[in-house]
Amino acid sequence: MKKILISIIFTILITTSVYCxxxxxxxxxxxxxxxxxxxxxxxxxxxxxxxxKEFVVNRTTGYISGPLRxxxxxxxxxxxxxxxxSNENSLKVITIDTNGSIVYVQYLYVQSFNTTKEKPFYFVDxxxxxxxxCFEF
Numbered sequence: 001m002k003k004i005l006i007s008i009i010f011t012i013l014i015t016t017s018v019y020c021x022x023x024x025x026x027x028x029x030x031x032x033x034x035x036x037x038x039x040x041x042x043x044x045x046x047x048x049x050x051x052x053k054e055f056v057v058n059r060t061t062g063y064i065s066g067p068l069r070x071x072x073x074x075x076x077x078x079x080x081x082x083x084x085x086s087n088e089n090s091l092k093v094i095t096i097d098t099n100g101s102i103v104y105v106q107y108l109y110v111q112s113f114n115t116t117k118e119k120p121f122y123f124v125d126x127x128x129x130x131x132x133x134c135f136e137f
Contacts, residue, residue, distance in 0.1 A: 023058050024091070024110055026121055029132035045128060056137060057108060059084050062093035064108065072106045085112025110134050 028050045035041040044051060048067065055066025062079030064072045072079045072095040085091030091110040096103065110121040118133035 022060050023056050023137045024119065024121075024134035025054060025056050025137035026110070026134035027054050027132050028052065028123075028130045030130070032129045032131075033127050040129070050130060057091070057093065057110070057134070059091055062095070062108075064093075072108075079106075085110060088113055 029052075030042060031044050031051055032040045033043050033045070050067055053067050055064055057064045060081065062072070062081040064079070072093070074097075077095060077097040079093050079095040082092035082094060083089050089112065091108070091112045093108040095106040098104075104126065105124075106126075107124045108121065109123075111119050114120060118135055120131070121134050122129060122131045
């Protein structure tokens with residue numbers, strides 16, 4: 001019985017560490033939108049304050065879990081991982097939703113190749129752009 005319990009605990013620890021290492025946990029540090037003059041303007045979305053908020057992205061599926069506007073999947077729409085990220089390349093995830101005549105695009109870029117523990121990211125969601133850092137989770 002003791003050996004079975006130890007085996008179960010060991011399996012859970014291994015599975016959890018494999019699952020977790022395939023994700024990034026990110027924190028939004030700044031929010032930007034494009035101004036009427038066509039330049040980036042640091043500004044908080046009145047309807048959704050995301051500065052300081054966290055989200056998690058799965059590097060295999062591209063699924064983002066977190067504040068509502070940072071969720072990039074629904075029943076019909078799935079993100080596409082363009083590159084999972086490596087020591088030489090960045091994580092790139094795109095989501096395209098065509099709802100009738102409207103096309104909605106989200107793009108996440110994480111500098112996986114960056115040698116620091118915190119990897120810089122930017123996330124574009126319509127008129128809004130978010131940047132910050134991620135770490136392996």
